[in-house]
Amino acid sequence: MTGTLALVLVGGARVEHVALTSSFAEVAHHPAALWVALPPASAVARWLAAHERLTLVVLAAGQRALARACADAGDGVPAALAALPRGDGHFAVAGALSSTHGRVTARESVGDQALFLVAIDAADLDPATVGGAPLLAEVPA
Amino acid sequence: MLWGGTVTEPEPYATAAFAFAGPSHLLVNPNRLYPVDEAILARGAFALSWLARSQRDVMLALIGARRREPDKVRALGLAVEAGPLDLPALAGAPRTAFCTLERWLDTGDHRLLIGRVVELRTDAARLAEPPLLYADVTAAPSVAPRLERLARRALVATGALDAWRRRRGVVARPRSLPEETYLDGGQTEAELATLLAPGVRDLGRRLAPPASPPPVPPAPLGVCVVGPGGWGAVHAQLVRAVHPAARLYVCGRDAARTEAFARRAGAAGWFTDLAAAAADPAVQALTLALPHDVHRAAIEALAAARKPVLLEKPIATTLADADAILAAEVAGLPLMVAEDMHWRPAIATAARLVAQGAIGEPLYADMVAGGHLRPSGWKADVARMGGGVWLDVGVHYVRALRLLLGEPTRVLAARAMTVNTKMGGEDSARVLFASEAGWQAQLLTSWVTGRFDLPDITLFGERGTLCCWPRRRWVELHTTAPTALGRLAAVARPAALREWLLGLPLGRRRIPLDDPDPTGYAAEFRAFLGGVARGALPAGNARAARRDLELVLAGYDALRDGGWVPVPPDAG
Numbered sequence: 001m002t003g004t005l006a007l008v009l010v011g012g013a014r015v016e017h018v019a020l021t022s023s024f025a026e027v028a029h030h031p032a033a034l035w036v037a038l039p040p041a042s043a044v045a046r047w048l049a050a051h052e053r054l055t056l057v058v059l060a061a062g063q064r065a066l067a068r069a070c071a072d073a074g075d076g077v078p079a080a081l082a083a084l085p086r087g088d089g090h091f092a093v094a095g096a097l098s099s100t101h102g103r104v105t106a107r108e109s110v111g112d113q114a115l116f117l118v119a120i121d122a123a124d125l126d127p128a129t130v131g132g133a134p135l136l137a138e139v140p141a
Numbered sequence: 142m143l144w145g146g147t148v149t150e151p152e153p154y155a156t157a158a159f160a161f162a163g164p165s166h167l168l169v170n171p172n173r174l175y176p177v178d179e180a181i182l183a184r185g186a187f188a189l190s191w192l193a194r195s196q197r198d199v200m201l202a203l204i205g206a207r208r209r210e211p212d213k214v215r216a217l218g219l220a221v222e223a224g225p226l227d228l229p230a231l232a233g234a235p236r237t238a239f240c241t242l243e244r245w246l247d248t249g250d251h252r253l254l255i256g257r258v259v260e261l262r263t264d265a266a267r268l269a270e271p272p273l274l275y276a277d278v279t280a281a282p283s284v285a286p287r288l289e290r291l292a293r294r295a296l297v298a299t300g301a302l303d304a305w306r307r308r309r310g311v312v313a314r315p316r317s318l319p320e321e322t323y324l325d326g327g328q329t330e331a332e333l334a335t336l337l338a339p340g341v342r343d344l345g346r347r348l349a350p351p352a353s354p355p356p357v358p359p360a361p362l363g364v365c366v367v368g369p370g371g372w373g374a375v376h377a378q379l380v381r382a383v384h385p386a387a388r389l390y391v392c393g394r395d396a397a398r399t400e401a402f403a404r405r406a407g408a409a410g411w412f413t414d415l416a417a418a419a420a421d422p423a424v425q426a427l428t429l430a431l432p433h434d435v436h437r438a439a440i441e442a443l444a445a446a447r448k449p450v451l452l453e454k455p456i457a458t459t460l461a462d463a464d465a466i467l468a469a470e471v472a473g474l475p476l477m478v479a480e481d482m483h484w485r486p487a488i489a490t491a492a493r494l495v496a497q498g499a500i501g502e503p504l505y506a507d508m509v510a511g512g513h514l515r516p517s518g519w520k521a522d523v524a525r526m527g528g529g530v531w532l533d534v535g536v537h538y539v540r541a542l543r544l545l546l547g548e549p550t551r552v553l554a555a556r557a558m559t560v561n562t563k564m565g566g567e568d569s570a571r572v573l574f575a576s577e578a579g580w581q582a583q584l585l586t587s588w589v590t591g592r593f594d595l596p597d598i599t600l601f602g603e604r605g606t607l608c609c610w611p612r613r614r615w616v617e618l619h620t621t622a623p624t625a626l627g628r629l630a631a632v633a634r635p636a637a638l639r640e641w642l643l644g645l646p647l648g649r650r651r652i653p654l655d656d657p658d659p660t661g662y663a664a665e666f667r668a669f670l671g672g673v674a675r676g677a678l679p680a681g682n683a684r685a686a687r688r689d690l691e692l693v694l695a696g697y698d699a700l701r702d703g704g705w706v707p708v709p710p711d712a713g
Binding site for chain 2: 029030031032035108110111122130
């Protein structure tokens with residue numbers, strides 16, 4: 001099954017944890033919201049048990065190396081993201097299709113996944129990549 | 142493509158927002174304004190078909206479909222196949238997941254539906270194709286994507302893009318994404334209630350335009366035109382035009398007039414007695430072009446012969462007479478009531494375009510019909526005619542309204558001063574029909590004002606306007622969707638050039654009709670004579686004509702009453 005890949009970034013002044021996922025989508029236009037599913041035991045899911053803010057970064061087709069680095073980093077943070085500054089109170093990844101920032105408003109258990117409902121506050125769109133191709137991956141279904 | 146309902150009542154919905162949550166669960170979030178949401182909740186199951194890039198046109202058609210169209214599959218010509226749980230799916234989709242609805246979350250104007258996957262089906266032939274992505278349907282395909290990407294990067298790197306946006310006042314990042322998302326397409330609960338008040342589906346349309354009838358089989362038929370007047374001559378011409386091998390006969394009360402008519406029409410014989418004409422073995426079918434008040438008596442005289450009859454509209458002048466005519470049909474008389482509007486190709490084309498979403502939700506219809514005419518003889522006698530121009534012409538446009546928009550639920554009518562004092566019925570009338578499904582239609586019928594070359598039917602929708610002319614071989618579609626030329630015109634300088642360019646019909650498309658005869662008369666006679674030759678007339682025709690009359694009479698009630706009058710529900 002082909003899925004679009006995204007990163008979920010959480011942290012304070014710096015990125016503390018990152019997760020690679022293809023389980024996400026918008027939820028509603030009003031209130032503007034998205035959902036993302038993560039393994040409940042992942043570092044990001046554990047972080048979100050105590051904190052509410054996250055950034056969902058939809059990766060562009062040219063960011064395969066970044067996706068690979070995140071996948072290989074396990075619970076850690078790859079170097080490319082470790083020094084990512086929190087500009088305007090949000091993380092924004094250059095070259096990505098979008099970086100959407102929000103607050104977790106609900107958590108549901110769906111199968112073996114933790115589903116997070118996220119109220120959207122803002123988004124960064126990189127003008128160089130708007131309308132570009134997303135990074136796709138074959139994901140198990 | 143998300144599917145609700147069943148394989149016999151499929152409800153498709155275009156979506157790009159879905160994902161698996163783990164291998165066992167699939168999440169989708171349909172817009173609550175669309176019928177699919179209700180269909181999935183009612184059945185507790187749904188299917189999701191992934192499309193290949195080569196299926197882009199299918200998805201574009203679904204995206205453009207009318208939101209409240211009750212039968213999108215037929216309107217768009219989608220191919221549906223059955224899956225487990227009697228779920229529908231797009232035939233030929235590379236992958237389809239069939240799910241039971243495990244639960245749903247109340248998340249605002251889109252509900253989040255959580256499904257458990259019960260079966261994943263694949264089409265091996267299409268699996269190798271690239272998938273259809275959101276960007277593939279939200280933008281025109283790029284002819285040179287790499288060049289486009291390079292150009293965009295250059296514009297960003299040099300600061301040219303930012304400078305241009307500052308100059309145009311374009312803000313790179315929304316100040317408030319939630320607010321802008323809501324303003325662009327979000328709905329509060331109160332707004333949802335307002336938008337859903339006329340129904341999530343428009344179920345008010347009971348009649349659909351028929352397909353263009355095939356040619357009449359070549360074997361000769363004996364056809365008797367009853368009523369040697371002006372309209373009888375039109376019947377004779379139409380019989381000749383659609384079935385050159387037909388043997389024509391004529392029937393009228395006045396022997397001299399009937400014989401003269403028969404001679405002019407090249408008829409094989411003529412009659413002065415209706416029962417004798419019907420009993421003659423040379424006559425296989427009859428067409429009736431008679432004064433309105435004798436329709437019932439003529440049908441009752443023909444009932445015993447049981448030969449196919451084409452009766453001119455209106456079916457009768459009273460519902461009691463119409464019911465007697467229907468009773469004759471039920472008793473075995475093959476009957477079709479003539480209504481050219483039913484067969485008019487512009488109506489079929491316009492109805493198809495409406496169903497496909499060309500004008501979005503239809504809101505208003507304007508129908509202007511008639512033209513200068515000074516009726517004489519029985520047409521000027523209100524007792525024989527059953528009314529005036531509203532009955533004689535309005536009955537056509539009532540049918541057009543029913544084919545295009547559906548059944549009205551109330552009616553209001555008024556009229557200007559009388560001009561022609563030589564006719565007993567009204568010489569003009571303006572009638573406004575309204576439906577609980579959300580639309581209104583104004584029908585202006587007049588024999589004392591000019592028609593000129595104006596469209597006789599104009600449909601106004603949220604996304605466009607459709608115009609039909611009585612004798613043009615196309616319908617015109619004016620859409621609000623911006624065109625490339627329109628965008629260029631908007632920024633053209635100097636101002637005089639811009640104004641001139643904006644005055645051009647840039648958003649206009651002419652859609653040709655399927656039938657070379659734009660009036661519908663030839664198709665109507667093909668349907669009748671073809672039905673005679675094949676032994677089966679089009680079904681339900683007389684009952685539809687009775688309903689037309691019922692609506693016309695409700696218009697007269699409103700004219701007398703001066704206020705809104707409820708329309709009796711369609712018993713059809």
